[in-house]
Amino acid sequence: MSPRKSAADAAATRARILDRTLALAVVHGLEGVTIGLLAEDLGMSKAGVVGPFGTKEELHLAVLDEAAERFRAEVLAPLAGARPGTGRLVRAHDAWFAYMASDRHAGCFLAAVAAEFDARPGPVRDRVREAFARWDAFVLAELRAALDAAELPPDTDLDQLRFELRGITLAADQGVQLWHDPETPARAGRAVRRLLTPRRLP
Amino acid sequence: MSPRKSAADAAATRARILDRTLALAVVHGLEGVTIGLLAEDLGMSKAGVVGPFGTKEELHLAVLDEAAERFRAEVLAPLAGARPGTGRLVRAHDAWFAYMASDRHAGCFLAAVAAEFDARPGPVRDRVREAFARWDAFVLAELRAALDAAELPPDTDLDQLRFELRGITLAADQGVQLWHDPETPARAGRAVRRLLTPRRLP
DNA sequence: CCTACCGATCGGTAGG
DNA sequence: CCTACCGATCGGTAGG
Numbered sequence: 001m002s003p004r005k006s007a008a009d010a011a012a013t014r015a016r017i018l019d020r021t022l023a024l025a026v027v028h029g030l031e032g033v034t035i036g037l038l039a040e041d042l043g044m045s046k047a048g049v050v051g052p053f054g055t056k057e058e059l060h061l062a063v064l065d066e067a068a069e070r071f072r073a074e075v076l077a078p079l080a081g082a083r084p085g086t087g088r089l090v091r092a093h094d095a096w097f098a099y100m101a102s103d104r105h106a107g108c109f110l111a112a113v114a115a116e117f118d119a120r121p122g123p124v125r126d127r128v129r130e131a132f133a134r135w136d137a138f139v140l141a142e143l144r145a146a147l148d149a150a151e152l153p154p155d156t157d158l159d160q161l162r163f164e165l166r167g168i169t170l171a172a173d174q175g176v177q178l179w180h181d182p183e184t185p186a187r188a189g190r191a192v193r194r195l196l197t198p199r200r201l202p
Numbered sequence: 203m204s205p206r207k208s209a210a211d212a213a214a215t216r217a218r219i220l221d222r223t224l225a226l227a228v229v230h231g232l233e234g235v236t237i238g239l240l241a242e243d244l245g246m247s248k249a250g251v252v253g254p255f256g257t258k259e260e261l262h263l264a265v266l267d268e269a270a271e272r273f274r275a276e277v278l279a280p281l282a283g284a285r286p287g288t289g290r291l292v293r294a295h296d297a298w299f300a301y302m303a304s305d306r307h308a309g310c311f312l313a314a315v316a317a318e319f320d321a322r323p324g325p326v327r328d329r330v331r332e333a334f335a336r337w338d339a340f341v342l343a344e345l346r347a348a349l350d351a352a353e354l355p356p357d358t359d360l361d362q363l364r365f366e367l368r369g370i371t372l373a374a375d376q377g378v379q380l381w382h383d384p385e386t387p388a389r390a391g392r393a394v395r396r397l398l399t400p401r402r403l404p
Numbered sequence: 405c406c407t408a409c410c411g412a413t414c415g416g417t418a419g420g
Numbered sequence: 421c422c423t424a425c426c427g428a429t430c431g432g433t434a435g436g
Contacts, residue, residue: 013421027321031234035415047417048421056415115317118379119229129380163377164393167369170376174368178320178331191366215405237431249433250405258431 014052017042018066021059026105030060030113030124060124064113067106068131074099075107076138084145086152086196092138093192096169097185100176111173139165152198164195216254219244220268223261228307232262232315232326262326266315269308270333276301277309278340286347288354288398294340295394298371299387302378313375341367348398366397 020041024033035056039046053059075095082088096107110131117125143158152161168191175184222243226235237258241248255261277297284290301309312333319327345360354363370393377386 029231029233029318031231034413036413045422046415047423050416051421112317112320114376114380115314116231118314118376125380132380160389160392163373163389164370164396166376167371167373167393168366169369170372171365171369174316174320174372175365178316178327178334187362187365190362191369194366236429238429247406248431249407252432253405 010052013048014062017049017052017059018063021063022067022106022109025063026109026112029116030063031116057123061127064110064124064127064131067109068134070104070106071099071110071131074104084142085149086142086146089139089142089146090189090192090196092142093165093169094185094189097172097188100172101182101185105177107169108173108177111170112177136162136166146196152196161195165192168192168195212254215250216264219251219254219261220265223265224269224308224311227265228311228314231318232265233318259325263329266312266326266329266333269311270336272306272308273301273312273333276306286344287351288344288348291341291344291348292391292394292398294344295367295371296387296391299374299390302374303384303387307379309371310375310379313372314379338364338368354398363397367394370394370397 017038021033021038024037024041028037035046035049039049042049050056050059053062075092078095079088079092082091099107110128113124114128114132117128139162140158143152143156143161146152147154147156147158168188171191172184172188175181175187181187219240223235223240226239226243230239237248237251241251244251252258252261255264277294280297281290281294284293298309312330315326316330316334319330341364342360345354345358345363348354349356349358349360370390373393374386374390377383377389383389
């Protein structure tokens with residue numbers, strides 16, 4: 001407990017811990033962010049770091065939620081008013097690619113944790129799956145709207161398209177994170193357009 | 203040193219250690235395979251595990267080479283006699299997707315380590331990059347051969363195609379590892395064909 | 405390739 | 421949110 005602090009102070013401390021955990025996890029992986037490393041980084045005691053969350057795993061889950069929320073706020077929220085369909089889906093991907101290339105890596109973080117925990121059943125893997133499943137649901141809804149609006153050929157395999165869009169985002173993630181290729185966002189944007197823009201036959 | 207063992211025995215021990223390290227790293231990540239875990243799994247002492255390699259990092263590098271060699275032997279070697287071009291490139295991807303769906307995961311392992319170490323400069327990241335760069339070189343050579351044989355339109359952006367093929371393999375990896383979707387290899391194969399098969403205009 | 409051991413660090417708790 | 425502390429495990433080494 002923190003008897004000297006108000007509820008607002010406690011929430012601010014929690015937010016600081018989540019922010020640094022996210023930043024360190026991008027480098028070291030979620031499992032690599034030890035309580036000790038985090039305590040030193042924050043200039044706090046280990047007990048102070050774990051306290052607000054209970055256990056390291058609860059902290060992990062809170063960081064995943066924080067990353068998902070940042071991603072939603074930065075990539076999806078600005079498009080809330082636009083009309084569903086290929087146009088908004090292309091812009092959503094462009095926003096993601098720009099977000100990747102910035103120094104804020106919530107999306108890359110989720111992809112990295114997906115790879116880190118894909119063979120380890122448990123609440124962390126479940127939470128990452130849920131984050132990806134929410135994105136998939138968004139993509140499929142946009143594709144269905146596009147199909148209804150005849151922006152895509154009527155026989156389009158939407159699941160196939162969703163799979164290929166996922167591929168482009170993962171390749172973009174690798175292009176940014178592993179290769180530091182500055183052309184990645186543009187290349188990924190072109191790939192999305194190749195997939196979603198109907199081929200006009202001459 | 204192991205004064206009671208012949209050189210052949212020493213090599214067999216080394217191979218056993220590498221085999222188990224690879225299997226455990228698929229689950230726990232490369233950093234998650236501690237010397238103690240490995241020693242218990244192998245029924246050996248920690249000194250016996252580290253000895254043949256010197257340090258844990260040398261063991262890591264040896265495992266990366268082992269994975270790259272297995273991948274080469276299982277996916278690329280069988281296609282050595284075929285003619286370069288889109289046909290062989292499609293078959294190489296199909297072989298990779300089938301390999302993913304098997305219980306042998308050297309390819310997935312390399313992708314996982316790429317994500318695990320992409321923000322950690324050092325020899326491990328360098329080695330993973332080299333493995334991916336070798337695959338990229340193969341892909342680009344096939345694409346150039348395809349272009350020379352007019353299997354692709356003359357204005358094809360080969361780097362763009364290489365990027366999109368990388369995306370398909372990463373999406374396939376996630377489909378198998380995170381989602382356990384049995385349709386993944388077929389779906390990924392279709393994606394590769396959509397990309398490499400020239401669109402015949404009516 | 406084993407035993408025995410090293411200092412450092414792990415996640416976490418008791419108590420304030 | 422801190423100090424002080426717990427047993428367990430970390431990577432690695434000395435010596436055989």
